[in-house]
Amino acid sequence: MDGGRRVLRSLTEQLGSPFAFAFARPQFAAAAVSRPAPRARAPRRSGLEKLRAAAIHPLATGALVFGFLGAAFAYSAVRGGAYENFIQTVGTPGDLLARAIGMGIDTVTISGISELKETEILAYAGVKARNSLPYLDAEGMRARLRSVPMISDAEVRKLYPSRLAITVVERQPYALWQKDGKISIVSADGMPIDTLHDERYARLPLIVGDGANERLDEYRKIIEAAGDLAGRIKAGALVSKRRWSLFTTDNVEVRLPELQPEAAVEKLARLQRDHRILDKDIIALDMRVPGRTEVQLSNEAASARLENLSRKTKGKV
Template sequence: MDRGGRVVEPLSAGPAGGTAARAPRQQAGGRLAGLSLRLLRSMALPRFGFRRRSSVSVPFARRVPRLAGTCLALGFFAAIGAYGLVLNGSYADFKDAYGDLRDVAARAVGFGLDKVTISGIARLGEAELLRTAGLSSRNSLVFLDVAHVRRRLMEDPSIKSAEVRKLYPHELLINIVEREPFALWQLNGDLYVVAEDGTQIDQMRDPSLVDLPLVVGEGANLKAADYVSLLEAAGPLRSKIRAGMLISGRRWTLKMTNGLDIRLPEEGAAAAVRRLVRLDREAGLLNKDVLTVDLRMPDRIVLRLTEEAVAARAENTKKKLQRGVKGIDT
């Protein structure tokens, strides 16, 4: 107690004396502070990506995979061997026989080109199509460039469109659309099969196409569709038209089966053909002894007679003149 009768220390059970009582509390506070600091560090370190390295070192021999040295050595000698094959030309023979090394490896693990499914072919043969696409058993599906295969197919004029798709693990799908033969085109004595747009498909080899419309002359293949429309306008005379000859790239001359030539105008050719049909129906024009019927002028027809017709006409004229002279003398 102090001089005023007041108690300085709290009246509580425990060890006597203030210092002795405060010491345990200070030690407890120190332990709590240390524990809190360690807690904060453990929470902060992972947040900023810090990690303490282990003080235990792993020997280098244990960190390297087993047989790594053997594999590296084999790879080194294989690279030297491949380089030697390239230098002496043996690799080219190997490639021709088995394909690229990567294709050989892909086929070994089950990604070879074992099946090719083709749809849309009508006149092309499967073997011919595979040669055009550049496909063989040496290819692998993994390293096959489908865009390159499609470009090769599109270079064939008989193919209008092509689609190429991979179907893993070992199948290739090819869908093509062929150009349809539309007409025959004769140029410089050679005969070709052309499509409706004038594309030259192939030389004429198929006898079943002999009845296709025939166009003659430079650029006539590009106007084959116009010629076919003239045949449609001819109606009953269509079977008597043998070919259409394009003159100067501008107008048509119809070659008839009896050797007669029908010269059509550049403009209004279909109307001129219909006029020809009417004249033949009314006067049998195509059965006359004429070589050429010129329909290029809308208001008249110019005929060129055969030599026999010219001679007969001259003889008739001579006889008429002789009869006229005799009539005068009488």
């Protein structure tokens, strides 16, 4: 306190920070002395002070040179691919900062999958350890997931601070479709959704031939008509886009008629139940003509049958 009973405080103590100082400064204008102070002449600088001032210019020049060299180095790194390699390895500077403050991706929750694996979803989505939640492109990730034939829809949600939730809707595999030596996985409506690249889908029904996938509903009805015999049917081939032939696990071809193939299959089931026809030494059953079934024996069975008939003929002579 001075003689005029005024409290003396430093600017730093009263304002606290440069920002506070910037906004609080006008309040001191009213406290200024009303009588104008005499105009002070600027003191003349000594020779030493001039030398010190001149020394500032080389420092500023050095800073400019250093900044230029740094920019040139960064440009060279970008041109040479070093920066891109850095991004691919550890992420962008923003990712680094976000992970440092606890916003990396610590947990990924995946729901809606039955055929696909978690590792496949992560690979399709492009989730990497270098990612961070704030800088993650959720829409781009969703678009990548939806581009997968096996996935009909996807949702990607960021759950701060460090959790990612992925929900997918799978197209359900229904059958395998072989055409021109290539086997595709098709959904119930016949839409190809993937190529067969592992044994996970080997259990699915197999259809063969051009356009067979478009008549999958028709083939489904044929299999249903087979009843207990369905387990012995390993494939169905659409012949000339007109009719079906069935192939059993015993490699017997059953040629069905173009019209009412379900009725022919029901007859086949009765023949198997009553006469075990598929257990005999045959290679084909021709049921294309309604009311008639022709049996084609294997070469061995045909030779044995001819030999047996020959013996019977000789015995009668």
